[in-house]
Amino acid sequence: MIAILIFGAIAGIGLGLVRFKIFALPPAIxxxxxxxxxxxxxxxxxxxxxxxxxxxxIVSLQIAFLLTFLxxxxxxxxxxxxxxxxxx
Numbered sequence: 001m002i003a004i005l006i007f008g009a010i011a012g013i014g015l016g017l018v019r020f021k022i023f024a025l026p027p028a029i030x031x032x033x034x035x036x037x038x039x040x041x042x043x044x045x046x047x048x049x050x051x052x053x054x055x056x057x058i059v060s061l062q063i064a065f066l067l068t069f070l071x072x073x074x075x076x077x078x079x080x081x082x083x084x085x086x087x088x
Contacts (some may be wrong), residue, residue, distance in 0.1 A: 001053050004036050008060035016068025025065060032057050 011032060015024055036057045040050030 001056065004039070004053055004057050005060045008032055008057040009064040012061040012064025012066075013068045016065045017072060019069070019072060025062065028061060029058050032061055 011028060015028060033054050036054045037050060040053055045053075
């Protein structure tokens with residue numbers, strides 16, 4: 001389960017760094033959910049545990065996307081503020 005959460009977070013960080021719009025999340029969520037569901041069923045886990053793992057992977061994807069998107073926005077805003085102050 002930890003590996004799936006890390007994979008979801010890495011996918012969210014990747015989407016956030018590329019500065020995709022929020023419309024890129026639904027296809028990524030479906031891919032993560034399908035992969036997690038298939039790997040859980042192939043491992044022979046109980047349905048409840050598979051469902052909780054899918055939800056955890058989706059949440060980690062969204063949180064990582066949001067935090068990375070906000071952090072990149074702050075970095076760009078700071079760069080533009082420093083750049084505009086030096087041009088005066």
